[in-house]
Amino acid sequence: HDNYTLDLLSDAVCSLPPEKGNCLALLAQYYYDSEEKICRLFHYSGCHGNGNRFETREACQSMCQGTSPPIIHHPPLILYLNLYSHKREF
Known part of the structure; x- marks a missing residue:
């Protein structure tokens, strides 16, 4: 598989919700929370x-x-740029 295919597969797997299954064991596993990353x-x-x-x-x-x-x-950072303050004079 090329990297593009692997990226598509991991995106598909990683966006699935966690499913505990329907047996009786309690195994500690990890899932990827795609909203919280x-x-x-x-x-x-x-x-x-x-x-x-x-x-x-x-x-x-x-x-x-x-x-x-x-x-x-982080919250968005708003930058104000005064274009006139950086004028070059020749």
Whole structure:
């Protein structure tokens, strides 16, 4: 697979909601919360579910966040630029 295909697959998997399945186990797993852009812990029942399920936080981050650090959203910064104050005179 090329990188484009892998990106599409990871986008599809990482946007799925967490599904605990319908068995009786309580396994600590991680899923990617696509709204908050972080990997979260959840309890998996041991069967069924979907692909947005990882054994470690690192595996979740590797698939869904890539190698870049998580994006931290700040309130918008408004900059005012006075174009006339930077005039050059020749």
